Amino acid sequence: MSSVSDASGFRLGRALSDERARSAIFQLLVVLGLALLVAFIVFNTIANLQARGLQPGFGFLSDPAFFDINQNLIQYDSQSTFGRALLVGLLNTLLVSALGIIAATVIGFVAGVLRLSNNWLVSRMITVYVEFTRNVPVLLQIIFWWSILTTLPRVRDSLSIGGTIFLNNRGFRMPAPIFEDGFAWVIVLLLLGIVAAFALSRWARDRQMATGQTFPSFWVGLGVIVVPAVLLYLILGQPLDWDIPERTRFNFRGGFNVTPELVALWWALSTYTGAFISEIVRAGILSVSKGQTEAAHSLGLRPNLTMRKIIIPQALRVIIPPLTSQYLNLTKNSSLAIAIGYQDFVSIGNTTLNQSGQAIEVVALWMVVYLSLSLGTSAFMNWYNRHIALVER
Amino acid sequence: MTAQPFFRQPNEMVAERPPPAATRGVVGWLRANLFSGWLNTVLTLAGLYVLWLFIPSVLDWAFFNADFAGDDRFACTGSGACWAWLDQRITQFLYGFYPDGQTWRVNLALILLIPALAPILFDKLPGASRLRWFSLAYPVVATLLLIGGFGLEEVPTDKFGGFMLNVTVGLAGIVLSLPVGILLALGRRSRMPIVRTLSVAFIEVFRGVPLITLLFVAAILLPIFLPSNFSLDLVIRVIVVVTAFASAYMAEVIRGGLQAVPRGQYEAAQALGLGYWRTMGLIVLPQALKISIPGIVNTFIGLFKDTTLVIVIGLFDILNIGRTMIANPDWLGLATEMQVFISVFFFVVCFSMSRYSIYLERRLDTTKR
Numbered sequence: 018m019s020s021v022s023d024a025s026g027f028r029l030g031r032a033l034s035d036e037r038a039r040s041a042i043f044q045l046l047v048v049l050g051l052a053l054l055v056a057f058i059v060f061n062t063i064a065n066l067q068a069r070g071l072q073p074g075f076g077f078l079s080d081p082a083f084f085d086i087n088q089n090l091i092q093y094d095s096q097s098t099f100g101r102a103l104l105v106g107l108l109n110t111l112l113v114s115a116l117g118i119i120a121a122t123v124i125g126f127v128a129g130v131l132r133l134s135n136n137w138l139v140s141r142m143i144t145v146y147v148e149f150t151r152n153v154p155v156l157l158q159i160i161f162w163w164s165i166l167t168t169l170p171r172v173r174d175s176l177s178i179g180g181t182i183f184l185n186n187r188g189f190r191m192p193a194p195i196f197e198d199g200f201a202w203v204i205v206l207l208l209l210g211i212v213a214a215f216a217l218s219r220w221a222r223d224r225q226m227a228t229g230q231t232f233p234s235f236w237v238g239l240g241v242i243v244v245p246a247v248l249l250y251l252i253l254g255q256p257l258d259w260d261i262p263e264r265t266r267f268n269f270r271g272g273f274n275v276t277p278e279l280v281a282l283w284w285a286l287s288t289y290t291g292a293f294i295s296e297i298v299r300a301g302i303l304s305v306s307k308g309q310t311e312a313a314h315s316l317g318l319r320p321n322l323t324m325r326k327i328i329i330p331q332a333l334r335v336i337i338p339p340l341t342s343q344y345l346n347l348t349k350n351s352s353l354a355i356a357i358g359y360q361d362f363v364s365i366g367n368t369t370l371n372q373s374g375q376a377i378e379v380v381a382l383w384m385v386v387y388l389s390l391s392l393g394t395s396a397f398m399n400w401y402n403r404h405i406a407l408v409e410r
Numbered sequence: 411m412t413a414q415p416f417f418r419q420p421n422e423m424v425a426e427r428p429p430p431a432a433t434r435g436v437v438g439w440l441r442a443n444l445f446s447g448w449l450n451t452v453l454t455l456a457g458l459y460v461l462w463l464f465i466p467s468v469l470d471w472a473f474f475n476a477d478f479a480g481d482d483r484f485a486c487t488g489s490g491a492c493w494a495w496l497d498q499r500i501t502q503f504l505y506g507f508y509p510d511g512q513t514w515r516v517n518l519a520l521i522l523l524i525p526a527l528a529p530i531l532f533d534k535l536p537g538a539s540r541l542r543w544f545s546l547a548y549p550v551v552a553t554l555l556l557i558g559g560f561g562l563e564e565v566p567t568d569k570f571g572g573f574m575l576n577v578t579v580g581l582a583g584i585v586l587s588l589p590v591g592i593l594l595a596l597g598r599r600s601r602m603p604i605v606r607t608l609s610v611a612f613i614e615v616f617r618g619v620p621l622i623t624l625l626f627v628a629a630i631l632l633p634i635f636l637p638s639n640f641s642l643d644l645v646i647r648v649i650v651v652v653t654a655f656a657s658a659y660m661a662e663v664i665r666g667g668l669q670a671v672p673r674g675q676y677e678a679a680q681a682l683g684l685g686y687w688r689t690m691g692l693i694v695l696p697q698a699l700k701i702s703i704p705g706i707v708n709t710f711i712g713l714f715k716d717t718t719l720v721i722v723i724g725l726f727d728i729l730n731i732g733r734t735m736i737a738n739p740d741w742l743g744l745a746t747e748m749q750v751f752i753s754v755f756f757f758v759v760c761f762s763m764s765r766y767s768i769y770l771e772r773r774l775d776t777t778k779r
Contacts, residue, residue, distance in 0.1 A: 044604040051608070058635045065634045136450045137443035138457045152760035153753045154715040157729060161753070164745040349620040355722055363622055376630045383623040384615070391618035 062377070069374075077373045078103070084368055086360050088276055099369050106365030107386060113282055113361065114348040120287035121347060122340075125294025132299055143295070150292040156353050158289055163281035163357040172268055181261050189275040190262045197256040207246045214238030278359035282351065290347045294340060301336035302328065334402075341398035345391050352387075362386060472750070482740035491747050495735065502731055503751075506571015512563060516574050519552045523581075531703075531766070549585055567645040571726035573755065579645070579727075580714040583652035584660075584706070590653065591660025592699075596690065598665055609661070616658035621716050624651045629723040648720055652713065659709050667702035668694065701774060707767035711760050728752055 066073060078100035085095050090108045093101060132143040150158070167186050170176060175185040183190040214234075221234035250256070262272030305328050313323040354361040360368075363383060370379040428434070432441060444454045475490030479497070486492035505513050526548035529538035556578065558564035570578060597609030616624070628651040629644065636642065642650075671694050679689040721730040732748040735741050 040602045044602050047605060047608065061637050062634055065638055068638060131453075134450075134453070135443065135446060136453045136457075139453045142457055142460070148761060148764075149757060152711070152715075152757045152764065154718040154729075154756055156718045156721075157749060157753055157756070160729075161746075161749045164749070345618075352620040352622045353719070355622065363620065367626065370626075370630070376634065380623065380627055380631055383626075384619050387620060387623065388615065388618040392614070 071374055073375075073377065075378055077375050077378070080373070082369070082372070084372065086365065088279065088360060099373060102365050103362065103369060103382065106360055106362040109359070109365075110348070110351055110354075110361040110363075113279060113286070113351050113354070113359070116283050117286040117290065117347050117351065118344050120283065121290035121294055121343070124287055124291030125343075126298050128291060128295035129298025129302070132295060133302060146288075147292045147295055150289055151296075155285065155289045155350055156356055159282055159285040159353055159357060162285045163277060166277035166281050169277075175264075175269075181259075183262060183264075183269065186277065187274065188277050189280060190269045190272050191275060192259040192261045193271070193273040195258040195260050197258060199253040200256040202253070203246050203250050203256070206249050207242065210242035210245060214241050217241060276359070278354070278357050281357060282354050282359050286347050286350055289350070290343055293343050293346075297336055297339045297343065298332075301332035304335045305331045337398065337402050341395060341402075344398075345394055348390055348394070349387065483742065483744060491750075492741075492744055493747060495741050495744065495747070496751070499731075499735055499741075502572055502735075503728055504573050506575055506726055506731065507569045508571070508574065509563070509565060509569065512565060515555045515558075515562070515565075519555045520577070522548065522551060522555075549582075552581075567643040570645055572731050573728045575645070575720070575725060575727045576714065576717040579649055579652055579717045579720065580710065582649045583656045583713055583717075584710045586649070586653040587657035587660045588706075590657035591664055592695065594657060594661035595664035595668060598661065599668060613658045613661050616655050617662070621652075621655055621719055622722055624655055625719060625723050627651060644723070644725065648723070648725065652717075656709065656713050659712070660706065663702050663705035663709055664698060666705060667698035667700075670701050671697045704767040704771045704774070707763055707770070711763050711767075714763075715756065715760060728755070 079098050081096050082099045082102040083095050084102070086093055086102060086105050088109060089105045090112065091101075091105060093105050128143050128147065132140050132147070134140055169184055169186045172185045172187055175183040175190070177183050181192050215238075217238050218234040221232035225231055260271045262269040309327055309331065310323060313327040318326065351361060352363040355364040355367060358364070366379045366383055370376050373379075429438075432438060445451045471490045473490070475488045476493055477486040477488045477490070478493050480486055480492075480494035481498075483492055483494070485494055501510075501513070505516055508516060525541060526545045529535055529541040529545055532538075535541070554560060554562070556565065556570075557567065594609045594613055597605045598613065600606050600609070625648065628647040632642070632647045632650070675693055675697065676689060679693040684692065718727055718729045720727050721733070724730075726734070729752060732752055736744050736748050
C-alpha cells in the first residue's frame, strides 16, 4: 500500500486492485440489484392487487371462516374466525408431527439395531423395508395407506376389537378417558415421583463416582414413580373412568374418533422417516470403532453394559445431528396432508386463501410458521448436541 | 521309573481334522446366522411367519390370480389384481398429453441423456473430454426437443404430463440448481458480510419451508409478482421454484465438498498468484464438485420423489394421471394396482440411482485404503 499512497483523488483502476474496496463495491452492487428486484416485485404486486380489488393486510384473520374442520383440538365451529381456523390447523400439524416423531424414532432405532443383528433373515427383511420405503415418494405412501384405510367396512359393519375399539372407514372409535375429581393429584404425584427418581439417580451416580458402590437406581426410581401414584389412585377410589363407545343405529355414541386421515398420515410419515432414521442409527453404531467394544469386554463389562455405557453414548453423538434434520423433514412432509384431506396448517391455509383471496398473507404465515418450527427445533437440537458432546471429557 | 510326559512331544504332529460338522456347510451357516441362541431363533421363526403370511398372498394377488387383458374393469374376473389398464393407459402414464405422433422426441431426449451424463458420472470413459461439450449443450437440445420450434411442431408445456413431467421437472431443477447452488455455497463461505448473510438467509428459508408451500407460491404468488402483461406457463413457474428449492440443498452439499478440500490447496493456488475466481474455478471447485457427486445424486433422488407433489397445484404428473384413471368408470377403484405400479416405477429408478451413489461414495472414500 505504501507505494501507492500518493492518492490524489479517486481512481477506479486503483480502487479495483484493492481487495477491500472491490468487495465493498461488489456488495454495494448486490444490495442495489436486490433492492431493484424487490422494488420491481412490490410495484407489480401493488398494480396486480389493485386490478383485482384486493386489500392487503391481516385484517381478514378476524373475519368468520364459514367452513368446517373435521378434527379440532380446540373449540371451533364454522362461525369462528380465519385466525382460529389457522390455529386449529397449526395444532393438527403439531399433533401429527409429534406423534410421527415418536413413532419414527422407535421404528428407526428398532430397525437400525435389527439390521445390524447377526440374524441373516431379519437383517435382510429390514433391508427390504428400508430400501423400498426410502425409494418411493412419501406422497404415494400416504395416499396408499389412506386408500387402504378407506376400504375398511362402513360404520354399520364396524370391526370391533373386544367391544371397546371399533374400526370403520370413518376412522378408529376409541374409549375416551374421563378424569374425575382428584385425578389431578395422581398426576401431580407422578410428576413429583419423576423428579425424585432423577434426584435419586444423580445421587447414586455421585456416590458411585466417590465410593465405587453401585445402587439399583433404575428399579428403585421406577418404584418411586409408580408406587405412590398407584396407592393414591386406589385411596381416592379410582378417579379415572372410560367412556366406551356404544353402537347406535347409524353411528357411535361416546368415545372419540381418530380419523383415517390422521392414522394414514401418521403411519406413512412414521414408516418413511423411520427408514431414514434406521440408516442413521446403523451408521452411528458402526461409527464406534470395534476397539471400544473389545476394550469394554476386556474390562469385564457385560454386553448389555457395553452397549449402554460405551457404544450408545458415542453413537448418539454421530446420530443426533442428522436425526434433527429427519425430524424437521417429517414436520415439513406432514404438509402433504392436503392430498388426503387431513386439515393441517397448509390445508386450512389453502382453504383460507381460496375463500378470502389473501394469498400473500397466507403464504407469509406459512413461511413464518414453518421457519420458526425449523429454526426452533434446530436451536433445541444444537443445545442438546452441545450437552451430549460435553460428555466426551 | 519314568514319569509319563504331561504334554506331547513337540515333534509329534497331530493330524489335521475337519471342523465339527455343526459349524460347517449349510448346517453351520444356519446355526451361525439363524439359530444362534434362543433370541435369534425366535426372531427367525417370527420372520419366517411374516414371510409365509405375505409372500404367497401378494404373489397370488399380483400374478397368479390377476387379469392382464381386457377393455375395462369388468373384464377382470379373477380374485387378484386387474392389470388390463396397463395396455391402454401406459402411453398416458409415460407421456401425459404429449401429442401422439411426437412422443419420439421425449424418447430421444431421454436417450441423449445417456451420452450427456456418461462423461460426468464415469470419468474414466474414453473420449470423455469431448463428450463433455455435449453434456453442456444437452439442456438446450433437450428443451428444444421437448418444446419444439426450429421446424419441430411446438408443444405447449400444459401438454407435459405423466412420468415425463416428473423427469422434466426433476432434471431441470437439478441441472439449473447446480450453478445457483455453487454460487450460494461460495457466498456462504465468502468473507463479504452482506453476501454471506444473503446466502445464509436464502439457504435457510428455502430449506426451512415445505416444498408444497413453494409450489403454491409458483401457482398463486408468482403471477402477482410479475407484470400483468407477462405470463409464464405453470410448468415453467414450477421449475423456477423447484430450482430455488433444490439450489438451497445443493448449496449445502457443495459447501460440504468445499470444506473437504484441504487448506493447502487454497494456499498453493494463492501462492501461484491466482485470484479468487481462478482459485475457485481451476483448483478448488473441480475437487469439491467431485467429492459432492454422491450428495448431488442423493439430492436428485429426493427432488425426483418430491416432483409428485405437483399434483396439489393441479399438474398431471404420473400420480395424478393414475388418480384420474381410477376415477374413470371403466377402471373405477383400481387404486391399489395403480399405486403399486407407480411405486415400482419410482423404486426402480430411485434405487438404481442410490446404488450408483453408494458405489461412488466407496470409490471416492480413500480413507480406508
